[in-house]
Amino acid sequence: MKIIKSIVTGGAGFIGSNLVDRLVKEGHKVIVLDNFVSGKKKNLSHHSKDNIKIIRLDISNNQKIDKYFKGVKYVFHLAGLAEIVPSIKNPKKYFINNVLGTLNVLEAAKKMRVKKFIYAASSSCYGSPKKIPTSETERIDTKHPYAFTKFLGEEAVINYAKFFKMPNISCRFFNVYGPRLNTTGQYGAVFSNFLTQKKKKRSLTIVGNGKQTRDFIHVEDLTSAFIKLARSNLKNKIYNLGSGKETSINKIADIIGGKKIFIPKRPGDPNRSCANISKIKKDIKWKPKISIIEGIERLFQS
Numbered sequence: 644m645k646i647i648k649s650i651v652t653g654g655a656g657f658i659g660s661n662l663v664d665r666l667v668k669e670g671h672k673v674i675v676l677d678n679f680v681s682g683k684k685k686n687l688s689h690h691s692k693d694n695i696k697i698i699r700l701d702i703s704n705n706q707k708i709d710k711y712f713k714g715v716k717y718v719f720h721l722a723g724l725a726e727i728v729p730s731i732k733n734p735k736k737y738f739i740n741n742v743l744g745t746l747n748v749l750e751a752a753k754k755m756r757v758k759k760f761i762y763a764a765s766s767s768c769y770g771s772p773k774k775i776p777t778s779e780t781e782r783i784d785t786k787h788p789y790a791f792t793k794f795l796g797e798e799a800v801i802n803y804a805k806f807f808k809m810p811n812i813s814c815r816f817f818n819v820y821g822p823r824l825n826t827t828g829q830y831g832a833v834f835s836n837f838l839t840q841k842k843k844k845r846s847l848t849i850v851g852n853g854k855q856t857r858d859f860i861h862v863e864d865l866t867s868a869f870i871k872l873a874r875s876n877l878k879n880k881i882y883n884l885g886s887g888k889e890t891s892i893n894k895i896a897d898i899i900g901g902k903k904i905f906i907p908k909r910p911g912d913p914n915r916s917c918a919n920i921s922k923i924k925k926d927i928k929w930k931p932k933i934s935i936i937e938g939i940e941r942l943f944q945s
């Protein structure tokens with residue numbers, strides 16, 4: 644059997660490490676490129692050195708990363724700074740990390756002629772969209788530097804696909820949750836906060852009135868879509884990657900149970916968010932399998 648080599652940038656992070664698990668299970672040899680700014684060694688400690696190679700490096704500075712891409716078939720580019728509030732405090736840092744970092748990874752992938760390049764973009768590019776569920780053709784309206792830098796990364800990925808005929812795909816993630824969700828960030832996403840609060844028997848903090856909705860996709864559904872996309876013949880495409888279901892924050896809090904406290908809304912937070920996933924469903928014959936109830940049960944059991 645021919646061994647498939649894949650690179651996962653940001654492979655020590657929440658989504659990246661779940662993707663590494665899946666790739667290893669499917670027989671890939673995986674190279675993880677990560678500077679551990681938010682990633683953790685323990686997210687990958689269950690893997691043997693025969694299956695994964697961890698390289699500690701910062702994709703955004705000018706070190707030679709080309710050599711790691713030799714003989715690599717698939718590149719999954721997930722490395723990035725991923726918090727909204729710090730991006731407002733330090734936009735340049737986010738620009739260098741998320742935009743320049745993406746360019747460096749793209750350049751290496753181009754030089755080594757990889758078979759597929761998949762980018763982790765963000766649904767934050769839609770801002771507060773007019774149409775719900777939101778399709779890929781919705782107007783772009785970035786409301787903070789995080790959204791802006793993730794969108795510029797996508798523009799680089801898609802323009803490289805056009806200019807250089809690279810086999811690139813960008814996936815706009817909605818709210819991803821599941822095991823190893825980052826709970827250490829100061830401005831964590833809703834599930835990270837609820838998970839920590841529930842474990843510490845504290846009240847659940849709800850931003851705004853809790854009536855706002857989000858599209859929560861379980862990381863296992865997301866990684867299965869990623870792998871299908873990698874194996875497909877598709878290129879130069881943008882896809883929404885969500886569950887296609889809209890759930891309010893109050894509903895999540897009710898499922899988890901416990902006291903709630905309400906805190907002020909954050910800048911750029913949309914009232915509603917839900918992905919139209921018709922395009923990806925049709926193109927790769929994929930659909931999400933894990934309901935929000937099952938996903939929450941699994942999360943609190945782990």
Ligand SMILES: NC(=O)c1ccc[n+]([C@@H]2O[C@H](COP(=O)([O-])OP(=O)(O)OC[C@H]3O[C@@H](n4cnc5c(N)ncnc54)[C@H](O)[C@@H]3O)[C@@H](O)[C@H]2O)c1
Pocket residue numbers: 652653654655656657658659676677678679680681682683700701702703720721722723724725740744763764765766793815816817818819820825832
């Ligand atoms: N979690 C979500 O709901 C969500 C939604 C939309 C988009 N995304 C995107 O998906 C990707 C993964 O997100 P996550 O939730 O797993 O976050 P995460 O913080 O757990 O993972 C990001 C990983 O990238 C690494 N990293 C950051 N900058 C780096 C650099 N310059 N060089 C090398 N490694 C670097 C971090 O150490 C970490 O391991 C991010 O690009 C994020 O923008 C996530």
